[in-house]
Amino acid sequence: MLGEERQTLCQALAEAIREASRAGQLVGRDELLANLREHSLLDPDEPDIPDVEPLLAETLATHQDLAAMASISGQTLYHSPSLLSRTYASILDRKGSPVVLMAEEVRRNSSEYPRPVPLDLFEHPPFDLTPEQIDSSLKTIAENPEFQDISYTTTSTGAVYLFSTRYLERLYAAFLAERADVGLLLNP
Amino acid sequence: MAATNGGFSGKVLRVDLSTGKISLDDTVEKYLEVLGGTGIGYKVLWEEVPAGTGPFDATNKIVFATGVLAGTGVPCNGRTAVTTLFPSCWPKPLVASGHMGGHFAAKLKYAGYDAIIVEGKADKPVWLFIRDGRVEIRDARHLWGTGIRRTTLEISQEMGPDCVVAAIGQAGENLVPLSVVMNSVSHSAGGVGAVMGAKNLKAIGVQGSGSVRIAGDKSEWERLVKFHLSILGGNNQHVVPSFPHPQSEYYNPNSRWVGAPGKRWGAADPPVEINGGLYDLNRIAFRANSGAFYLGDQAWQHTVRGNGCTGCPIRCHTILKVPSVAAKYGIREVAQNTCGGLVFGRSFFKHLSGGHKGHAALEACMVGMHMADDLGVWCNYGQLQRDLIKLYYDGILRAKIGSEEYASFPWDKYENGDPAFLFEIIPRIAMRQGELGQALGLGSGGLLARWSIPEEAWTQDFACAYWKLGHPKHHANEDDGQCGVIINTQYNRDSQCHSHVNFIRNGLPLAVQKELAAEIWGSPDAVDGVGDYTPMNIHKARRARWSLVRKELHDSLGLCNWMGPWVASPLKERGYLGDDSLESKFYGLATGQQISREELDRIGERIFVLHRALTIRDMGEKDMRTRHDLAPQWIYQDPNGAQPFTKGTLRMDPQDIAKAMDMFYEVMGWDKATGVPTAEAYARLGLESVAQGLAAKKLAPEAK
Numbered sequence: 001m002l003g004e005e006r007q008t009l010c011q012a013l014a015e016a017i018r019e020a021s022r023a024g025q026l027v028g029r030d031e032l033l034a035n036l037r038e039h040s041l042l043d044p045d046e047p048d049i050p051d052v053e054p055l056l057a058e059t060l061a062t063h064q065d066l067a068a069m070a071s072i073s074g075q076t077l078y079h080s081p082s083l084l085s086r087t088y089a090s091i092l093d094r095k096g097s098p099v100v101l102m103a104e105e106v107r108r109n110s111s112e113y114p115r116p117v118p119l120d121l122f123e124h125p126p127f128d129l130t131p132e133q134i135d136s137s138l139k140t141i142a143e144n145p146e147f148q149d150i151s152y153t154t155t156s157t158g159a160v161y162l163f164s165t166r167y168l169e170r171l172y173a174a175f176l177a178e179r180a181d182v183g184l185l186l187n188p
Numbered sequence: 189m190a191a192t193n194g195g196f197s198g199k200v201l202r203v204d205l206s207t208g209k210i211s212l213d214d215t216v217e218k219y220l221e222v223l224g225g226t227g228i229g230y231k232v233l234w235e236e237v238p239a240g241t242g243p244f245d246a247t248n249k250i251v252f253a254t255g256v257l258a259g260t261g262v263p264c265n266g267r268t269a270v271t272t273l274f275p276s277c278w279p280k281p282l283v284a285s286g287h288m289g290g291h292f293a294a295k296l297k298y299a300g301y302d303a304i305i306v307e308g309k310a311d312k313p314v315w316l317f318i319r320d321g322r323v324e325i326r327d328a329r330h331l332w333g334t335g336i337r338r339t340t341l342e343i344s345q346e347m348g349p350d351c352v353v354a355a356i357g358q359a360g361e362n363l364v365p366l367s368v369v370m371n372s373v374s375h376s377a378g379g380v381g382a383v384m385g386a387k388n389l390k391a392i393g394v395q396g397s398g399s400v401r402i403a404g405d406k407s408e409w410e411r412l413v414k415f416h417l418s419i420l421g422g423n424n425q426h427v428v429p430s431f432p433h434p435q436s437e438y439y440n441p442n443s444r445w446v447g448a449p450g451k452r453w454g455a456a457d458p459p460v461e462i463n464g465g466l467y468d469l470n471r472i473a474f475r476a477n478s479g480a481f482y483l484g485d486q487a488w489q490h491t492v493r494g495n496g497c498t499g500c501p502i503r504c505h506t507i508l509k510v511p512s513v514a515a516k517y518g519i520r521e522v523a524q525n526t527c528g529g530l531v532f533g534r535s536f537f538k539h540l541s542g543g544h545k546g547h548a549a550l551e552a553c554m555v556g557m558h559m560a561d562d563l564g565v566w567c568n569y570g571q572l573q574r575d576l577i578k579l580y581y582d583g584i585l586r587a588k589i590g591s592e593e594y595a596s597f598p599w600d601k602y603e604n605g606d607p608a609f610l611f612e613i614i615p616r617i618a619m620r621q622g623e624l625g626q627a628l629g630l631g632s633g634g635l636l637a638r639w640s641i642p643e644e645a646w647t648q649d650f651a652c653a654y655w656k657l658g659h660p661k662h663h664a665n666e667d668d669g670q671c672g673v674i675i676n677t678q679y680n681r682d683s684q685c686h687s688h689v690n691f692i693r694n695g696l697p698l699a700v701q702k703e704l705a706a707e708i709w710g711s712p713d714a715v716d717g718v719g720d721y722t723p724m725n726i727h728k729a730r731r732a733r734w735s736l737v738r739k740e741l742h743d744s745l746g747l748c749n750w751m752g753p754w755v756a757s758p759l760k761e762r763g764y765l766g767d768d769s770l771e772s773k774f775y776g777l778a779t780g781q782q783i784s785r786e787e788l789d790r791i792g793e794r795i796f797v798l799h800r801a802l803t804i805r806d807m808g809e810k811d812m813r814t815r816h817d818l819a820p821q822w823i824y825q826d827p828n829g830a831q832p833f834t835k836g837t838l839r840m841d842p843q844d845i846a847k848a849m850d851m852f853y854e855v856m857g858w859d860k861a862t863g864v865p866t867a868e869a870y871a872r873l874g875l876e877s878v879a880q881g882l883a884a885k886k887l888a889p890e891a892k
Contacts, residue, residue, distance in 0.1 A: 024434050082760070085437045112697045113440070114717070121441055125448065126432055157543055175719045175836035179666075180442050184693075185482060185544055186535075187653075187666060188527040188570075 009055055012041050014063040021083035026092055028075050029056065069093070072100055091126055098122075098129055098137045103147045107164040115180065116153060116163035116173045155181040194403025195256035195778030197297045200228065201323060203316060205387050206246060206308030210323050215302045221874065224255035225744035226285050227795040228303045229271020230802055233283050234878065236307075239806045243275040244363060244386035246309035252296070252354075252392070253303035258746025259294035259400045259498065261413050262774050263420060266497025268293040268354075269743045270377040273806075274681055275365035276568060278633020278658035282680035283802045285743065286377030288354070288369065289497035289505075293746055295352040298396025310388040315343060315355075319395040328390040332361060335562035336370050343393040355391035356381040357564025359618040364629035366566040366617070374505050374525045374557075375497065378566040379681060403780025412773055414469070419757035419766045421445055421694065422475040423504045423526075424686065424750060427758040427766075428695035429475075435466040437760055440695030444481050447474040454489035455509035467758065472501035478526040479506040482534075483553065484545035495524050502751060506530070513554040517608065523557035527750075528567050532556035533610050535573035538581060540605035552607040559610060563618035569682045571632050571653070571660040576613070578652050588639045589623040596622070633658025647820035650827070650838075655682065656818045663689035665823050665838050669721040670848040673840060674732040677817035677849070680803060686749050687735035687742075692718065694756045700764055701756075708755050708768055709734065720835050724844050729851035734789075740799070741771055741792035794873040797856075797865050801878045804864055810887045813863035817849060859889040 016035040020027035027035075029052060036042045056078070060066050067086065071077045071093050079089045087108070094101035102122055109117045122129045129137070141147040149166045153174040161177035168176075200213040213219070222231050229251040241247050250272040257265045266289045274284040296304070299320050306316075310325065313332040317324040331339045339355040347353075352371055359367035360381030367381030384390070402409050421427035422445025429436055430443040453460040464471040473494050479487030490510050494503025507524040514521040525532070533556020534540065534549045541548045560567070567573060579585040580602065586594045601609040616625030627635045632654055636643055646654035655661040655676055662682035664672040667689045675685045691701070692715070702712035705727075709715075714727035742749035757766040767773075769785040776782040800812075809815050823840045832841035853860045857869035866889055870879035882888045 021434075081437070082435075084434045087437050087439070088432050088434045091432055112699075114698065115440075118441055124431065125450065169835055171830075172719065172835040179718065182544075183666065184442050186570075187663070188482070188531065 006055065006058065009036065009041060010059040010062055012036055012039060013056065013059045014066060017059075017063075017066050017078045018080045018083060020078075021080040024084060024088075024092070026069075026071070026077040026079050026084070026089055028071070028077050029053075032056070032078070072097060088126065095127075098133045099140045099144075099147070101127065101129075102134070102137050102162070103141055103150050106150055106162045107166065110164035110167035110173075114168055114176075116161035116168065116177045118177075118181070119152075119160040119162060153177050157181055194401045194780045195260070195775070196224075197259075197300050197302050197398070197400065199301050200253075200303045200305060201301045201318070202305045202307070203323070203325065204308045205306065205310040205314065205325065205389060208325055210325075213305075219302075221791070222795055222798065223741075223744040223791055224258075224302055225253045225267070225269035225746060226271055226740060226799070227744040227791075228253040228305075229269055229285055230283065230795060230798040232305055233271065233273070234798060234802050234805075237273070239808065241273060243273040243281045243383055246387070247307075248273050248383065248386075249305055249307045250380060250383045250387070251303060251305050252292075253744075254293035254296055255302070255744050255746030256778050257774055259297035260402065260774075260778060261409075261499060262747070262778075263413070263416050263499060263501060264497070264748040264751040265499040265746050266290060266293050266375075267743070267746050267748050268296070268371075268377070270369060270380045272380055272383045274379050275363075275382050276379050276566075276631035276633065276658050277680045278631065278637065280807065282657070282806050283799060284379060284679065284681040286368070286380045287684065287743060287749075288371055288375045288377040289500070289748065290372030290375030291352045291498050292354050292371040292375070292392075292394065294498040295394040295396045297400050298398045299394050300396065300398055304392065306384075306387060306389060309386065313388045313390050315339075315391040315393060316389065317347070317393055319347065319351075320397055328388075331355075331390050333358065336564050337373075337562050339391050340373070343391055347393050347395055351393050351395045353391055353393045355564075356384045356389075357562055357618065359564040359566075359629070360385040361390070362618065362620050364565070364618060364620060365631050365634060366568050366572055366629050368564050368566045370561060370564060372497075374495070374523075374529060374561055376529065376561070376564075376566070378568065381564050381566065400778075402778055404777030409777045412770075412777065415767070416754065416770055416774075417469045417472065417501065418467070419754055419759060419762075420472055420501065420751075421756075421758050422447075423478065423481070423502055424693065425690045425752065425754060425756065425766075426693060426695050427756050427764065429466065433466050436758070438696060438700075442693070443695045444478075445475045445695075446477050446480045451477075451480075451488050453491040453493055455492045460493070473503045476502050476504050477506055478504050478530050479508050482531050482545075483550050486545070486547065486550060490550070492522065497748070500748065500751070504750075508550075508554065510550060510554050513551055513558075516551070517555055517558075517611070519555060519558040521554075523554050523561070525557050525561065528570055529557065529561070531570075532560045532567050532573075533607060533614075535567065535570050536576060536610065536613065537602070537605045538577050539603065548605050548607065552605070552610065555607040555610045556614070559614040563614060565614055565618050565629075568631055568658075569660050569662055569684075571682075572617075572628060574652050574654075574660070575632055575635060576628060578646070578649065584639075584641070585624070588627070593622050593624065597624075631658045632660075644821070648822055648825070650822040650825065652822075655820055657681070661820075664819075665721075665840055667718065668692050669716050669728070670724050670840070670845065671728045671732045671735065673819050673823060673845055674729070674848055674852045675735055677819060678736060678800075683739075684749070685735055685739040686751075687738040687753055688731065690752070691715070691756055696756060696764055703763065704756055704765060705731075707765060719838060721833055721840075723833060723841075724848040724851060726851050726855070729848065729855045732852055733793075733855045736796055737789050737792040738771075740795040741788065744792070744795055745771060745775065747771070790873065793856075794875060797869065797873055797875060798878065800865060801870075801875070801882060804882060804887050805885065808885075808887070810864050810882075810889065811862050813849065813853075813861065817863050819845060862889055864889050
């Protein structure tokens with residue numbers, strides 16, 4: 001493949017990734033190839049192009065507003081973080097697996113900010129889990145050793161907050177939950 | 189600095205209600221060194237109101253002052269500082285200020301005035317008519333006894349629809365220390381209503397047809413305003429939304445940036461849907477909804493829109509429409525306010541059906557706004573309500589007010605969280621009816637003294653949140669460890685400082701906050717995680733100093749310290765950094781007199797130190813460290829016995845706080861032993877005459 005041709009493909013791939021991010025979607029290798037075919041940049045009869053992975057790597061290297069992430073499905077997904085942030089992208093990626101979605105979001109909040117998160121967070125967009133899904137996920141989390149670090153604390157109003165014991169001590173999590181649920185509202 | 193012909197309106201109006209004399213001062217000539225706002229207020233009190241004056245004496249003065257940036261296009265510019273001797277300050281009235289937003293500041297400047305100094309006492313109720321150069325003291329006997337709404341309506345009918353009215357209600361007339369002056373329906377300055385009442389001044393009506401001249405380059409001004417808008421967050425400069433969003437890397441469920449796509453102002457006709465990009469500059473008003481923040485999702489369906497101050501895109505005064513309260517309580521179905529004003533009614537109750545975000549809470553808020561914003565009662569930053577809760581649930585009340593009066597209150601409604609209880613309690617405070625109404629209206633200090641309750645009963649109770657001098661904490665160690673404690677020791681009412689807490693609560697991860705702290709204050713150690721406090725260090729002392737200086741600067745420039753400073757931003761491409769020099773850039777462009785950030789901060793410090801000097805003089809006390817800069821005992825306690833500096837406690841260590849005060853005095857250039865500014869500190873700020881005045885009274889530290 002000629003250098004000019006590679007450059008054209010990289011540019012098209014970058015635009016396709018950005019377009020998907022603008023629409024709030026992550027995009028994988030197969031969708032990107034389909035996009036190139038739709039735009040007649042690839043021979044529709046050719047099943048694949050041999051050097052697509054290096055081509056995607058080159059696209060990321062030459063378009064620094066783009067990023068790749070490892071999906072929970074195992075495949076690599078692409079997005080433009082300025083249009084579809086890394087945080088939001090990871091939430092979208094995990095939406096098909098409520099258990100992982102909840103556990104990983106709890107871990108992220110506990111490690112990054114750090115803070116526990118209110119259970120009802122998961123009922124709202126972009127999580128949009130039903131109460132039944134949340135209940136079922138909590139049961140799975142409680143029974144699965146893989147998620148043994150996910151714990152909860154209850155505030156004085158009865159609100160449940162989740163946290164990860166990997167990153168937050170229980171007493172500190174309880175303090176932060178009480179502050180979030182009651183303290184801040186009573187302390188305008 | 190040289191004289192300036194931009195930003196300032198140019199005149200300070202002086203009204204003597206005893207003689208009827210109306211005169212003018214030149215703002216720049218007389219007050220440039222203190223900018224405006226609290227700066228003018230403190231200077232007037234220092235020079236013209238002698239120590240020993242009582243708040244209700246005719247010799248006390250009340251100063252309504254805006255600032256250079258009020259009435260311009262600078263975001264968040266609608267502030268008026270109202271400075272006087274505070275009647276709620278206990279055991280001795282001292283200087284303090286209330287701060288109101290709304291449109292009063294802009295109108296005053298458009299009329300040609302940067303400030304109004306009111307002195308003397310009228311022999312009958314009056315109101316002040318201001319229409320550009322025409323100023324008259326008018327008869328207000330027909331308004332006396334009416335609420336703020338009726339007063340505003342009557343004066344508006346007399347002046348015309350484009351006026352702004354700042355009025356007191358019955359609470360101010362009745363000299364209730366916990367009373368407000370209010371303009372533009374819901375924008376109040378707390379603690380000063382009774383000082384107006386004592387002067388028989390019912391209201392000030394202002395109409396202005398002028399404008400504020402911007403002296404600097406207009407395109408640069410426009411560029412800077414656009415830049416400022418771009419680094420705005422939501423209410424209180426929370427720079428991340430409360431919900432995950434494709435355009436934001438971070439979110440915080442406790443952020444006041446609550447306007448998520450798809451939410452609706454459900455009581456607008458037709459309803460308005462929150463749409464557009466997260467950072468659209470013409471959609472900033474979608475971000476705040478104080479109703480939803482305090483009352484949860486139920487508030488969206490009752491939201492008409494956000495209202496707010498001149499030049500402020502945040503619109504934190506949420507207009508709520510709740511038809512059920514009209515049918516149920518016979519009150520207006522529409523009310524608006526923010527923060528403590530919004531939750532005025534709810535805060536009286538320890539228990540509410542459905543909790544603090546239930547429908548009873550919403551109704552309590554509506555009833556509270558209906559009454560307090562008309563009668564003009566001040567909540568003392570929630571201390572009024574906490575006082576009642578403590579008195580009642582600690583079993584103190586019955587003995588203090590007697591059986592007959594006690595039986596006159598429907599305590600079952602109080603315990604059950606029935607908003608109807610508010611119809612019994614709030615008017616009695618405003619009208620000084622009965623022992624309880626009178627006592628509560630005095631503020632905590634007056635109440636404790638009247639009922640011979642030791643102050644320790646309040647200072648040892650964390651839930652009571654009482655701090656000192658009759659007033660509560662305002663973002664102390666519960667938000668910001670030693671930095672919050674230092675700030676709360678400095679004022680004569682609640683500190684009202686948001687420079688520090690707006691950063692702490694901005695919603696960014698702690699690691700990002702520390703990166704910003706390193707850039708702004710020189711070290712990541714200037715900031716701790718909340719409840720994960722480390723021992724005191726000099727960087728925290730510097731941040732406390734910066735916070736106080738910026739508060740006074742904002743209060744003197746006409747800017748809102750509830751929104752600023754803007755040192756963090758939502759912008760990932762800036763590493764979430766805001767701009768620490770916005771104030772000086774705007775000042776330079778508005779006035780045409782360039783000034784560095786450091787120079788402007790020095791003026792802010794001058795204003796702050798003038799407040800300090802006034803406090804020293806009026807207390808007659810030079811040991812400020814042990815007599816004024818106090819913290820309550822509850823900061824040294826933990827309900828579970830946790831030790832200071834362990835995760836999850838707000839408990840402070842007495843030795844560490846002593847060290848914190850040492851460091852703070854050091855960075856201020858004050859005497860460590862007494863906490864009073866040294867002669868060098870006064871001289872550095874151009875306050876030599878102030879130092880001499882204090883030295884003559886033996887209120888300056890000994891020369892070394």
